[in-house]
Amino acid sequence: MGKSSNDVFLEVDATFRLDLKQLIEAMPTARLLGVRVIGFDRSGGSRVELEIQRSHTFDGRSVQAGVIGALADFAGVSASAAALGDGWMASTTGFEVHNLAPANGERLVAIGKALLAKRSQGVSVVEVFSVSSTGERTVVAHATTMCRPFQLAPS
Numbered sequence: 206m207g208k209s210s211n212d213v214f215l216e217v218d219a220t221f222r223l224d225l226k227q228l229i230e231a232m233p234t235a236r237l238l239g240v241r242v243i244g245f246d247r248s249g250g251s252r253v254e255l256e257i258q259r260s261h262t263f264d265g266r267s268v269q270a271g272v273i274g275a276l277a278d279f280a281g282v283s284a285s286a287a288a289l290g291d292g293w294m295a296s297t298t299g300f301e302v303h304n305l306a307p308a309n310g311e312r313l314v315a316i317g318k319a320l321l322a323k324r325s326q327g328v329s330v331v332e333v334f335s336v337s338s339t340g341e342r343t344v345v346a347h348a349t350t351m352c353r354p355f356q357l358a359p360s
Contacts, residue, residue, distance in 0.1 A: 214334075214342075215316045217244030217252045222287050224357070228294060229253075229283060238272060240279055249288030249319025249329070253280040256312045257335075268308035268335075273346050276315045277302050277331040281350025284317030285327025292359070295327055295352035308345040310335040317350070327352040 226242040229235055243252040255276060263269045278300050286295040314334045321328040333346040
């Protein structure tokens, strides 16, 4: 696992599913953690990031596992919702995170990819990377998320 190559990060469209981006970034937990949605791709991919703050760590350096899990949850569930297209959101029904390496550096990047995106259920896989000030990327966690999609009320 360890080090990853520079081509691992998912290319996303920052203008696709702006409704989903705005909903996530408005959530109190996302605001508290400083979660930023970078974007989605139409096939069910997501890229979500946060700048590592001292308050995210348990020792001033390494990010606490719950923060990593929350970021993975946002990335995975939103990947399934993005795959369903405009007007869809999803709520988490479960997730599992496996920490692989200490999460320290400047920021965390979570890449979600929908494996199943149906109107009744979604399943995604997520890789979480730490990124250093020099741009070095390390895989720090792997996660699986499950969710129940639902349609948003028309505005």
